Amino acid sequence: MQLNQNIMNLKPSASLVFMKKAKEMKAAGLDIVDLAGGEPDFDTPAPIIEEAYRQMKAGFTHYTVGQALPELMEKLSVKLKEENDILCRPDEIMVTPGGKNGIYLAVRAILNPGDEALYLDPAWVSYVPIIQTAAGVPVPVKLSYENHYRVTYEALKEKVTEKTKMLIINYPNNPTGKILSAEELDDIEKFMLENQKVILLSDEVYERIVFDGKKSLSPASRSAIRDRVVTVNGFSKSAAMTGWRLGYVAASREILVSTYKLFQHSLSCVSGFVQKAAIVALDCQKEMDEMVRCYEERRNAFIGKLNAVDGIEAELPPGAFYAWIKCSKNNMNSQEMCEYLLNEAKVVGVPGSSYGEGGEGCLRYSFANSMDALMEAADRIKAAMDKL
Numbered sequence: 608m609q610l611n612q613n614i615m616n617l618k619p620s621a622s623l624v625f626m627k628k629a630k631e632m633k634a635a636g637l638d639i640v641d642l643a644g645g646e647p648d649f650d651t652p653a654p655i656i657e658e659a660y661r662q663m664k665a666g667f668t669h670y671t672v673g674q675a676l677p678e679l680m681e682k683l684s685v686k687l688k689e690e691n692d693i694l695c696r697p698d699e700i701m702v703t704p705g706g707k708n709g710i711y712l713a714v715r716a717i718l719n720p721g722d723e724a725l726y727l728d729p730a731w732v733s734y735v736p737i738i739q740t741a742a743g744v745p746v747p748v749k750l751s752y753e754n755h756y757r758v759t760y761e762a763l764k765e766k767v768t769e770k771t772k773m774l775i776i777n778y779p780n781n782p783t784g785k786i787l788s789a790e791e792l793d794d795i796e797k798f799m800l801e802n803q804k805v806i807l808l809s810d811e812v813y814e815r816i817v818f819d820g821k822k823s824l825s826p827a828s829r830s831a832i833r834d835r836v837v838t839v840n841g842f843s844k845s846a847a848m849t850g851w852r853l854g855y856v857a858a859s860r861e862i863l864v865s866t867y868k869l870f871q872h873s874l875s876c877v878s879g880f881v882q883k884a885a886i887v888a889l890d891c892q893k894e895m896d897e898m899v900r901c902y903e904e905r906r907n908a909f910i911g912k913l914n915a916v917d918g919i920e921a922e923l924p925p926g927a928f929y930a931w932i933k934c935s936k937n938n939m940n941s942q943e944m945c946e947y948l949l950n951e952a953k954v955v956g957v958p959g960s961s962y963g964e965g966g967e968g969c970l971r972y973s974f975a976n977s978m979d980a981l982m983e984a985a986d987r988i989k990a991a992m993d994k995l
Contacts, residue, residue: 617736629955640984642972643955647847652894658887662880671879674701674867679882682889692828695857701867702877706812706841706854711737713837716866717806718743722772728963731781749965756783760794773806779813782962782971783931784924787824799832808837813927815845818903821925834859845895846888853881902928905974905981912985916992928975933968936995945970952987
């Protein structure tokens with residue numbers, strides 16, 4: 608069979624590969640601590656579940672029409688203005704089955720074959736494959752651990768060419784947990800103003816998961832570049848709704864019309880009762896704040912224990928829920944170290960090299976797990992590292 612080579616050549620998702628390994632080891636009876644996935648361990652807040660059930664019982668289970676339910680678009684427009692300083696009309700918003708699908712639709716709608724898309728390396732594992740499915744050319748902008756993964760105007764300028772069509776950023780960041788500083792946003796804005804044909808895609812799915820009283824910044828809050836910014840967000844991480852598959856895209860009408868055409872011919876709609884539940888989710892601030900409080904407590908304890916291990920160093924991430932740790936023992940690369948800790952400590956993580964060259968030497972562990980599991984994982988990692 609002559610199948611689509613673009614698809615056949617895609618690399619599998621590294622985090623899903625290690626999550627699959629964990630399940631196989633558990634099924635074999637091994638005592639595994641799985642910290643590979645990016646999924647909250649909290650239940651979806653009860654008001655959200657109750658609203659979805661109420662809507663299903665009322666018969667709201669058929670096709671919906673349009674970019675989203677009007678009341679949800681209106682609510683999201685208010686949310687973006689009040690929380691993100693993004694001025695966005697309701698008709699400049701569309702909902703998608705997950706933020707990942709929103710990114711896919713936007714990239715496919717924007718890139719032409721041969722167009723170059725810059726992305727910050729280390730990067731979430733799906734950006735490169737999504738660019739490749741659009742026959743685009745992924746171009747990494749490598750950031751360094753030593754420089755705290757700071758993005759600079761100079762780093763962006765070095766990679767731009769006549770073929771550059773898009774820049775993809777992700778803050779709070781997966782895998783590093785970094786958030787965008789005002790100075791970095793200044794540099795990104797300067798780059799965008801000098802490159803008028805470039806469209807910026809800002810993946811902000813972890814936007815509400817920030818610590819130490821900090822605030823996540825949205826590039827679309829800068830009026831000078833707003834019309835060329837595509838903001839992607841969702842409910843999976845902030846409201847523990849991963850399985851509900853609900854995200855949203857906010858962009859100019861010109862970009863959104865093209866994106867919605869692809870949505871119509873591939874997905875038709877997002878479930879109406881899920882959209883109704885999302886309206887309630889936007890009001891569950893108390894429940895979401897409590898999740899963030901727990902993440903911060905776990906972060907402090909987990910990172911604190913890991914930093915006491917010889918050969919490991921880790922900064923406190925200001926956002927998201929990942930411990931991004933640097934290992935320096937036995938000259939192992941990140942893949943070898945991750946497999947060693949999987950086999951010796953029975954702790955599942957993801958090698959930093961899965962996120963690009965900028966991630967080599969690091970490992971990613973999720974602290975969206977119980978405190979008991981995290982403390983057990985840290986103890987096991989220490990015991991395994993002490994053997995090296």
